[in-house]
Amino acid sequence: xxxxxxxxxxxxxxxxxxxxxxxxxxxxxxxxxxxxxxxxxxxxxxxxxxxxxxxxxxxxxxxxxxxxxxxxxxxxxxxxxxxxxxxxxxxxxxxxxxxxxxxxxxxxxxxxxxxxxxxxxxxxxxxxxxxxxxxxxxxxxxxxxxxxxxxxxxxxxxxxxxxxxxxxxxxxxxxxxxxxxxxxxxxxxxxxxxxxxxxxxxxxxxxxxxxxxxxxxxxxxxxxxxxxxxxxxxxxxxxxxxxxxxxxxxxxxxxxxxxxxxxxxxxxxxxxxxxxxxxxxxxxxxxxxxxxxxxxxxxxxxxxxxxxxxxxxxxxxxxxxxxxxxxxxxxxxxxxxxxxxxxxxxxxxxxxxxxxxxxxxxxxxxxxxxxxxxxxxxxxxxxxxxxxxxxxxxxxxxxxxxxxxxxxxxxxxxxxxxxx
Amino acid sequence: xxxxxxxxxxxxxxxxxxxxxxxxxxxxxxxxxxxxxxxxxxxxxxxxxxxxxxxxxxxxxxxxxxxxxxxxxxxxxxxxxxxxxxxxxxxxxxxxxxxxxxxxxxxxxxxxxxxxxxxxxxxxxxxxxxxxxxxxxxxxxxxxxxxxxxxxxxxxxxxxxxxxxxxxxxxxxxxxxxxxxxxxxxxxxxxxxxxxxxxxxxxxxxxxxxxxxxxxxxxxxxxxxxxxxxxxxxxxxxxxxxxxxxxxxxxxxxxxxxxxxxxxxxxxxxxxxxxxxxxxxxxxxxxxxxxxxxxxxxxxxxxxxxxxxxxxxxxxxxxxxxxxxxxxxxxxxxxxxxxxxxxxxxxxxxxxxxxxxxxxxxxxxxxxxxxxxxxxxxxxxxxxxxxxxxxxxxxxxxxxxxxxxxxxxxxxxxxxxxxxxxxxxxxxxxxxxxxxxxxxxx
Numbered sequence: 001x002x003x004x005x006x007x008x009x010x011x012x013x014x015x016x017x018x019x020x021x022x023x024x025x026x027x028x029x030x031x032x033x034x035x036x037x038x039x040x041x042x043x044x045x046x047x048x049x050x051x052x053x054x055x056x057x058x059x060x061x062x063x064x065x066x067x068x069x070x071x072x073x074x075x076x077x078x079x080x081x082x083x084x085x086x087x088x089x090x091x092x093x094x095x096x097x098x099x100x101x102x103x104x105x106x107x108x109x110x111x112x113x114x115x116x117x118x119x120x121x122x123x124x125x126x127x128x129x130x131x132x133x134x135x136x137x138x139x140x141x142x143x144x145x146x147x148x149x150x151x152x153x154x155x156x157x158x159x160x161x162x163x164x165x166x167x168x169x170x171x172x173x174x175x176x177x178x179x180x181x182x183x184x185x186x187x188x189x190x191x192x193x194x195x196x197x198x199x200x201x202x203x204x205x206x207x208x209x210x211x212x213x214x215x216x217x218x219x220x221x222x223x224x225x226x227x228x229x230x231x232x233x234x235x236x237x238x239x240x241x242x243x244x245x246x247x248x249x250x251x252x253x254x255x256x257x258x259x260x261x262x263x264x265x266x267x268x269x270x271x272x273x274x275x276x277x278x279x280x281x282x283x284x285x286x287x288x289x290x291x292x293x294x295x296x297x298x299x300x301x302x303x304x305x306x307x308x309x310x311x312x313x314x315x316x317x318x319x320x321x322x323x324x325x326x327x328x329x330x331x332x333x334x335x336x337x338x339x340x341x342x343x344x345x346x347x348x349x350x351x352x353x354x355x356x357x358x359x360x361x362x363x364x365x366x367x368x369x370x371x372x373x374x375x376x377x378x379x380x381x382x383x384x385x386x387x388x389x390x391x392x393x394x395x396x397x398x399x400x401x402x403x404x405x406x407x408x409x410x411x412x413x414x415x416x417x418x419x420x
Numbered sequence: 421x422x423x424x425x426x427x428x429x430x431x432x433x434x435x436x437x438x439x440x441x442x443x444x445x446x447x448x449x450x451x452x453x454x455x456x457x458x459x460x461x462x463x464x465x466x467x468x469x470x471x472x473x474x475x476x477x478x479x480x481x482x483x484x485x486x487x488x489x490x491x492x493x494x495x496x497x498x499x500x501x502x503x504x505x506x507x508x509x510x511x512x513x514x515x516x517x518x519x520x521x522x523x524x525x526x527x528x529x530x531x532x533x534x535x536x537x538x539x540x541x542x543x544x545x546x547x548x549x550x551x552x553x554x555x556x557x558x559x560x561x562x563x564x565x566x567x568x569x570x571x572x573x574x575x576x577x578x579x580x581x582x583x584x585x586x587x588x589x590x591x592x593x594x595x596x597x598x599x600x601x602x603x604x605x606x607x608x609x610x611x612x613x614x615x616x617x618x619x620x621x622x623x624x625x626x627x628x629x630x631x632x633x634x635x636x637x638x639x640x641x642x643x644x645x646x647x648x649x650x651x652x653x654x655x656x657x658x659x660x661x662x663x664x665x666x667x668x669x670x671x672x673x674x675x676x677x678x679x680x681x682x683x684x685x686x687x688x689x690x691x692x693x694x695x696x697x698x699x700x701x702x703x704x705x706x707x708x709x710x711x712x713x714x715x716x717x718x719x720x721x722x723x724x725x726x727x728x729x730x731x732x733x734x735x736x737x738x739x740x741x742x743x744x745x746x747x748x749x750x751x752x753x754x755x756x757x758x759x760x761x762x763x764x765x766x767x768x769x770x771x772x773x774x775x776x777x778x779x780x781x782x783x784x785x786x787x788x789x790x791x792x793x794x795x796x797x798x799x800x801x802x803x804x805x806x807x808x809x810x811x812x813x814x815x816x817x818x819x820x821x822x823x824x825x826x827x828x829x830x831x832x833x834x835x836x837x838x839x840x841x842x843x844x845x846x847x848x849x850x851x852x853x854x855x856x857x858x859x860x861x862x
Contacts, residue, residue, distance in 0.1 A: 139855075
């Protein structure tokens with residue numbers, strides 16, 4: 001008798017790993033350097049064109065008629081792993097540098113003109129990204145070896161300022177992004193090589209961003225903002241398999257489809273200026289992570305009937321951000337803040353491709369007004385999770401993770417045109 | 421007042437800059453040997469302890485012992501884990517190169533009908549030269565395991581004379597296994613015997629009079645003698661872990677072959693009944709195989725061959741498989757009952773020998789339960805371990821003995837039992853199964 005399905009189990013391994021979780025660590029709040037330095041809060045902070053993404057309702061409140069802003073951040077996440085007792089196994093992620101960018105532009109109609117209440121904005125940034133790579137021989141490689149996601153959101157925005165107190169705005173989010181996921185396959189070659197599967201692809205999708213901004217008094221602002229979920233459809237992904245030669249016909253490179261699901265976010269922010277030189281702001285974010293179940297990969301040629309893709313439950317999270325800005329001199333601004341961002345992933349479902357945990361961030365930064373038109377902003381964010389002992393039950397893989405993330409950002413802000 | 425804000429920011433910045441140097445690092449667990457003394461650690465056992473792997477499909481195979489497999493013998497792996505806590509010398513006498521020979525996959529053939537998937541072409545290597553004499557006098561031997569050693573043959577000088585493995589290890593110095601053992605004094609030992617007492621009997625479909633299982637009384641008597649000897653020759657600090665007998669009928673040699681035969685015509689497969697012969701009382705009956713019959717892996721390639729009789733072998737009522745090619749439901753029951761009675765004997769003897777001392781010094785690791793978990797698949801660290809042939813990762817090409825990953829699985833079962841036994845007060849780190857390969861393919 002010949003066995004028809006002698007390699008079913010191999011495929012079984014392949015399938016259950018095909019679900020990858022996206023979560024809190026995936027959302028980057030490093031969208032503009034001033035806000036990043038102020039506890040990553042920005043829903044009620046108006047200075048420049050970046051408000052078009054943080055809260056389109058505030059776009060009409062940018063002081064200058066036109067504004068441009070560019071920035072980038074260097075992010076170095078690092079995660080340590082310790083196997084479950086009594087394992088003495090330890091590992092550490094490899095060095096990964098992520099470099100999200102951001103660019104914003106805004107323009108407001110001329111005062112006393114026909115369009116004085118209307119503002120236009122455009123933004124492009126990376127609100128969701130992840131980069132994690134474990135050493136090649138690490139223990140969890142059959143679950144995840146590498147997982148990186150980068151998404152860009154391009155957003156044209158229009159905003160209407162009813163009065164000096166209230167503005168609303170809406171933006172159309174066009175999202176596009178790429179993902180790479182790689183893991184080892186338990187099929188060994190006689191030359192000592194180990195198999196792996198690598199999935200890569202790009203996807204796109206659309207969503208909306210709406211916001212309301214109130215400024216009841218010169219020293220007090222409130223912002224509310226809602227961004228819809230964004231499903232990036234990957235239609236032509238590439239699945240590659242590296243297996244011993246005798247299996248190469250069994251595992252041809254093939255296409256796949258998937259959806260990279262990004263959650264909706266509701267933000268509420270307040271900022272006050274208790275005295276001339278000091279500005280304080282608070283944001284509360286409510287994030288609908290539950291829209292994500294998994295990153296389920298549909299291969300063009302189903303190479304297994306067995307589908308063991310674990311059902312997961314995500315919880316909505318509420319994160320808190322607080323920040324301040326102190327005007328040291330007319331030209332130097334000192335900023336600081338902190339945030340708390342809880343994990344939406346439950347115990348039992350935490351996989352090493354995104355070893356999520358409750359995150360605490362401390363932020364600081366400096367702003368320099370070089371001349372009336374040009375400012376430079378620097379930001380520094382240190383985020384840490386503490387130790388979290390969790391498991392990924394579907395793969396019977398557990399241990400203790402600890403993550404730290406250091407981010408350094410630089411931004412340029414140009415303002416021009418008439419002052420409102 | 422304003423200065424306070426400034427002060428807060430500046431100190432925050434300083435804190436942040438100092439944090440930047442903090443890479444995450446997690447303190448490892450505190451482990452230790454507790455009450456265990458490990459020098460010397462001796463492994464007492466059969467081929468499963470010796471690292472025997474990829475033997476041929478015959479009972480009492482001489483192929484299967486060679487350096488590349490011995491290095492992954494589970495006692496060696498356990499010793500390596502002890503060594504992470506306290507330096508330990510654990511030496512084995514290795515059979516260099518191809519040793520006594522082994523099975524290997526020569527190539528994977530893609531059949532014309534691709535839905536079958538690649539099929540292995542398995543090759544038996546010849547014996548290496550002079551493997552019986554490759555003894556290094558400069559080296560101690562801490563792994564005292566002899567392939568095919570039975571509980572019933574520990575005191576048998578005819579086993580001592582006839583086993584090439586015993587001859588190599590003990591040469592002319594010792595008449596039997598116990599005679600060799602008595603010279604040692606372990607501080608710690610693992611003992612896993614009993615599987616071979618029934619294995620060859622089962623591998624021949626219980627029909628070869630040359631291979632009889634060890635009767636229970638004999639099993640109990642010899643096991644008791646072995647434990648008594650260990651008690652006598654060791655001091656009061658000696659501890660030991662004893663593995664019991666797994667249900668061998670779940671091993672691929674018995675479980676791989678289905679009870680129906682897939683015949684292929686123009687790349688369409690259809691399932692055909694297999695016919696077998698069964699001894700009922702004094703008469704021989706022919707009937708269709710059912711899911712409760714185990715067709716032996718050694719018979720698999722012969723099914724469907726044209727042997728000159730009606731139909732083809734195994735596929736016609738007048739051309740059934742012979743009794744020696746099948747472990748039928750009745751015989752299977754006999755094997756399983758025998759194994760469970762062996763295990764009851766082991767449990768009660770361990771209890772009795774523990775009672776002789778002030779505190780327990782022996783503990784049984786329920787390997788029978790461990791191997792049962794493999795039936796249907798067991799996930800660990802994203803790997804699936806199972807009793808599937810080739811892909812299960814645990815069993816080597818003979819369908820009986822273990823791969824490196826299978827050995828690591830057994831080593832972990834021993835270690836977990838040691839850690840769970842309160843009297844030992846030990847916590848030994850477990851192995852990563854992902855560090856060990858199953859079967860490798862060309």
